[in-house]
Amino acid sequence: MIPLAIVGLYLVAVVYVGVFAFRRSPKADAGRAGAEDFFLAGRSLGPFVFVLSLFGTNMTAFSILGSSGHAFSNGIVTYGLMASSSALIIPLSLFFIGTRIWALGHRHGFMTPVQMFRDRWECGHIGTVIFAVQAVLLVPYIIVGVMGGGTTLAALSGGLVPYWAGGALVALVVMSYVFFGGMRGTAWVNTLQTLMFLAFGLLAVVVVGAGMGGFGHVFSEMLQTPGQAVLLTRERVSPWYFFSYTFIPLSSIAFPHIGIFCLTARKLSHFKRTVVLYPICMLAIWLPCVFLGVAANRATDVPAIKAKLDARATLATAGPTLDAAERDRLRRTASGDDVMLRLVEHYAPVWLIGLLGASVMAAVMASDSQILALSTMFTEDVFTFYGGTARFGPNVQVQMGRLFVVLLTLVAYAIALRVPQSIFDLASQFAFAGYSALAPLLVAALFWRRSTKWGALAVVIWVAIGIAAVAAIQMNVPPPAGPPTVLWQIGGLVVASRAAAGLLVFNLLPVVPLTIGSVLLMWLVSLGTPAPGPRTLARYF
Amino acid sequence: MLTALVLLAFFALHQDVWFWRSAEPLIFGVLPVGLAWHAGYTLAVSVVMAILVRRAWPAHLEDAAGGSTPGTGRGDA
Numbered sequence: 001m002i003p004l005a006i007v008g009l010y011l012v013a014v015v016y017v018g019v020f021a022f023r024r025s026p027k028a029d030a031g032r033a034g035a036e037d038f039f040l041a042g043r044s045l046g047p048f049v050f051v052l053s054l055f056g057t058n059m060t061a062f063s064i065l066g067s068s069g070h071a072f073s074n075g076i077v078t079y080g081l082m083a084s085s086s087a088l089i090i091p092l093s094l095f096f097i098g099t100r101i102w103a104l105g106h107r108h109g110f111m112t113p114v115q116m117f118r119d120r121w122e123c124g125h126i127g128t129v130i131f132a133v134q135a136v137l138l139v140p141y142i143i144v145g146v147m148g149g150g151t152t153l154a155a156l157s158g159g160l161v162p163y164w165a166g167g168a169l170v171a172l173v174v175m176s177y178v179f180f181g182g183m184r185g186t187a188w189v190n191t192l193q194t195l196m197f198l199a200f201g202l203l204a205v206v207v208v209g210a211g212m213g214g215f216g217h218v219f220s221e222m223l224q225t226p227g228q229a230v231l232l233t234r235e236r237v238s239p240w241y242f243f244s245y246t247f248i249p250l251s252s253i254a255f256p257h258i259g260i261f262c263l264t265a266r267k268l269s270h271f272k273r274t275v276v277l278y279p280i281c282m283l284a285i286w287l288p289c290v291f292l293g294v295a296a297n298r299a300t301d302v303p304a305i306k307a308k309l310d311a312r313a314t315l316a317t318a319g320p321t322l323d324a325a326e327r328d329r330l331r332r333t334a335s336g337d338d339v340m341l342r343l344v345e346h347y348a349p350v351w352l353i354g355l356l357g358a359s360v361m362a363a364v365m366a367s368d369s370q371i372l373a374l375s376t377m378f379t380e381d382v383f384t385f386y387g388g389t390a391r392f393g394p395n396v397q398v399q400m401g402r403l404f405v406v407l408l409t410l411v412a413y414a415i416a417l418r419v420p421q422s423i424f425d426l427a428s429q430f431a432f433a434g435y436s437a438l439a440p441l442l443v444a445a446l447f448w449r450r451s452t453k454w455g456a457l458a459v460v461i462w463v464a465i466g467i468a469a470v471a472a473i474q475m476n477v478p479p480p481a482g483p484p485t486v487l488w489q490i491g492g493l494v495v496a497s498r499a500a501a502g503l504l505v506f507n508l509l510p511v512v513p514l515t516i517g518s519v520l521l522m523w524l525v526s527l528g529t530p531a532p533g534p535r536t537l538a539r540y541f
Numbered sequence: 542m543l544t545a546l547v548l549l550a551f552f553a554l555h556q557d558v559w560f561w562r563s564a565e566p567l568i569f570g571v572l573p574v575g576l577a578w579h580a581g582y583t584l585a586v587s588v589v590m591a592i593l594v595r596r597a598w599p600a601h602l603e604d605a606a607g608g609s610t611p612g613t614g615r616g617d618a
Contacts, residue, residue, distance in 0.1 A: 076576040084579040085555055087586050092548065095593060099602050106606035215571040223564060232564035232573040239558050246555065268603040272594045279587040287580055291572075 003156050006354025007361055011173045014189045014365070018177025021185030035394045038182035038401060039111055039376040045264045049191050051274040054261055055281045056190035056197075056362075057369040058090065058252060060141070064197065064289050064363045065148055065337050071293030072336030073312070075231030078293065081245040083286035087279035089249035093439075095275050097253045098262040100446045102271070105263040108539070113259040113442070114381040120445045120540060121453035122532045124385070129457060130441070131381040133464050134256050137434040138370055139412065141255075145367025146171050146416035152364055155341035156357045167416050170361070174368045175409040178375075179402050183264060186368045193362035198281065200359035201288030203352070204344060208292055211347025215291075218298045227316075228297050244508035247515050251435035254442060257373035289340065296339045302346040308334050319481035327481060367412075375404040430467060437463045437514035444522050449541050455526035459518045466514045473503050544597055551589060554582060 036042055045053070071078040101116070110116045114134070118127035149170025150163040161169075177185045209215050222228040230236060252258055265271065299305045311333035319327060344356045379401045383389060389397045441459055444451035477485065477498045484497040484504060497504045505513050531537070560575040568577035 076573050079576055080555070080557075080579045084583050084586075087583045088551060088555065091586070091590050095590070099599055103602035103606040216567070219567055219571055219573065223567075229564055232575075233562050234560075234575055235562055239556065239561065243556055246552070268600075268606065272598065275594055276587055276591045279583045279590065283580060283583045287576075287583075290576070 002350045003354035003357050004153075004161070006351070007153070007156060007357045010358035010361060011169070014192065015173055015176050017188050017192065018179075018181035018185035021177075021181030021188055024184065035379075035389075035397050035401075036111070037184070038398045039372070039380070040260070041183040041187055041264050043106065043264060044266050045187055045270070046266060047270045047273055049187050050265045050270045051277055052194040053187040053190040054094075054258070054274055055278060056194035056366055057257060057261055058366075059194070059197065059285060059363055060144055060148070060366040063285055064200070064340060064360055065151060066144075067286055067289040068293035068296070068340040069336030069338070071290040072296050072308075072339045073334070074236045075233065075294055076290060077234040077237050077242065079286055079290040080234065081237070081242060082248065083282050083290070085246040086249040086252070087282040089246065090252045091275040091278045093250070093253035094262070094271060094278070097442055097446060098258075099268060099271050101259055101262045101442075102265055102268055104540070111260070111263065112377050112380045113256055114377065117441065117445060117456060118385075120532070120536070121451070121456055122536055123453035123456070126453045126457045126460075127381065128385070130460050131377055133434075133460050134438070135374055135377065136464075137431050137438075137467065138256065138374055139408075139415070141431040142367045142370045142374075142408070142412045143416045145174065145364055145370075146412050148364035149361070150416065151338050152341060152357065152360050155338045155345065156353070158345075164417055167413060170365060171409050171413045174365050174371065175405060178368050178372050178405050182398075182401075183372060186372050187264065189368065190366065193366065194281075196359045196362040198284050200356055200363075201284055203359075204292060204340070204348075204356060205288045207348045207352060207356075208295070208343045212295065212299060215295060218295050221298055222294075227313075231294055231297060238507060240507050241504075241509065244512045247436050247509070247511045248432045249436075250439040250515065251432045254435040254439040255370075255373075255431075256377055257369040259442075260373050260376055261369065292343055293336060293339060296336070296343055299343060299346070302342050304342045305339060308336065308339070315481070322481070324478055331479075371405055371408055371412075374408055375401040378404045430471060433470070433509065433511040433514060434463055434467045436511045437466065437518045440515070440518040440522050444526070446540075448526075449537055450526055450531050451522060452526040452529045452531055454529040455522040455524075458521040458525040462517055462521050463514060466510065466517070470503050470510045473498065544593065547589065551586065555579075557582075 033042070067078055067082065070081075101113070104110060104116055108116075108119060110119070114127045114131045117130055118124060146167045150165075150167030153161045153166025153169065154163045157166075177189055181188070212218050219232065222232060234242065262271075296302075296305055297309065300309065311330040315322075315327065315330050315334060319330075322330070341357070341360065344353055344360075348356060379389075379397050383397060383400050388400070438459065441456055444455065473487070473496075477487065479500045480498060484499040486494050487496040487498055487503075489495055493506075495506065497507070503510055557575070557578050560578055563575065564573045566574055568574060572580065
């Protein structure tokens with residue numbers, strides 16, 4: 001009960017932060033300034049809150065639970081797949097794109113990326129199409145947070161708090177502080193969360209390492225075990241698959257919550273520290289998680305982990321002979337999404353389990369920024385654009401934003417109860433791939449004078465159809481028990497195949513052809529359609 | 542140009558096929574060599590970013606953010 005009590009205290013604390021931020025916000029009749037304050041914290045975040053909160057916004061349940069779970073099953077490759085590639089691509093995108101978004105936002109008063117697209121490409125309804133696709137792609141990312149909350153509380157309480165109740169509690173807490181605190185509350189909570197899970201990594205490694213008898217001993221034993229030695233290399237994936245993962249971090253700057261967050265800095269110089277410290281923060285979070293996820297393969301004294309290893313062994317030896325339902329059951333058992341929690345639960349003293357559990361909850365609850373971003377987009381890109389604010393006033397706009405936060409959280413929770421897929425797969429296959437393929441929109445808008453609204457529309461339609469096709473194939477073609485199932489080949493060349501982790505195109509993740517297709521469409525369609533007028537271009541170049 | 546070349550080189554260094562099938566040596570007795578490479582790579586990226594910020598910071602954007610007539614965001618499509 002002590003761990004649950006500590007986690008409960010943490011949840012109360014973050015709600016209080018949200019309410020405190022609410023008290024600091026302008027009065028309800030503050031008009032447009034009130035809207036900017038709720039949705040962008042008045043564009044006034046200082047350097048400390050900006051760097052920690054921006055990093056925390058990018059870290060979700062996926063970063064701790066998903067990464068350690070993926071490393072448990074696939075080995076050290078997890079770090080190179082997502083962490084070190086993100087450590088290069090995300091700071092670069094903040095440096096080249098984030099700074100320009102900030103400058104344009106301050107100059108022209110934009111509050112969302114869609115507002116910028118509408119102005120840059122002289123379009124209206126095409127902006128609405130971009131909003132719709134962005135919104136649909138963001139929802140799975142929000143669901144990850146709710147699922148992580150359910151998984152975390154269920155594991156911490158030993159099943160006392162069921163998955164559905166844990167997810168509901170997390171959804172309620174996040175909804176409360178976003179509802180009251182808006183961007184300021186969200187940024188403060190994210191800062192607290194980042195500090196907590198930066199401390200989490202070091203604590204977890206020390207405690208679990210001591211409990212397992214030292215990591216040198218653990219990894220030496222893994223090297224001697226044929227089935228586990230492979231986890232200390234990257235043999236589980238091909239170099240081409242590894243390469244294709246470097247496209248995924250492109251999604252970061254294209255996510256609306258990151259683009260919107262870039263608008264909250266008081267000064268451009270706040271980006272400097274963020275760009276330099278980002279890789280170090282990545283290392284501090286991901287290395288311990290991947291390291292512990294791999295080491296968990298020797299934690300056979302933890303009953304839940306032993307069950308996972310047994311299920312994995314059964315799948316490896318008898319998988320093809322089992323019926324699909326049994327294979328699915330074994331896959332669920334072998335899934336490593338809760339492996340970090342199981343390690344902490346088994347090896348840490350009781351008080352530390354609570355502290356570490358709260359840190360995990362901090363990462364899990366990073367869906368706050370996405371919920372707020374969707375609310376900002378809805379009120380600015382739809383409600384205001386179609387005349388709602390002009391008709392009812394900016395104070396009603398903020399209330400609409402709050403109402404949207406409530407509705408969105410309820411929808412995300414309902415979906416989280418029905419989707420049993422692994423956290424990692426869900427997030428990476430749809431939200432990350434889709435936003436990576438939308439990144440050329442930002443590059444074209446900011447750096448290519450000749451880009452047009454029709455090029456942008458072609459990109460958005462392409463991404464929507466592409467992601468829908470990937471989702472449809474994955475839902476209709478069951479994951480194979482062994483090597484990938486070939487879906488389409490020309491001659492001897494495999495074009496599309498279904499692997500256990502998802503669809504592959506030329507043995508690459510679908511994000512690669514989707515992103516390349518976006519670039520080509522933007523280029524070709526823009527060249528064939530009229531460019532924006534000189535007055536518009538003069539505002540940007 | 543030099544900046545672009547350095548960044549491309551760093552991108553290439555991420556694809557370290559040379560440690561693909563190697564688990565040993567265990568760096569510091571615990572880190573498999575492939576994981577140690579990427580941990581070191583992450584720290585090196587931070588140094589590259591510090592140099593980038595120092596030498597190529599887009600300070601002109603701060604001046605450009607000064608203000609002009611806000612766009613309406615409305616158009617014909």
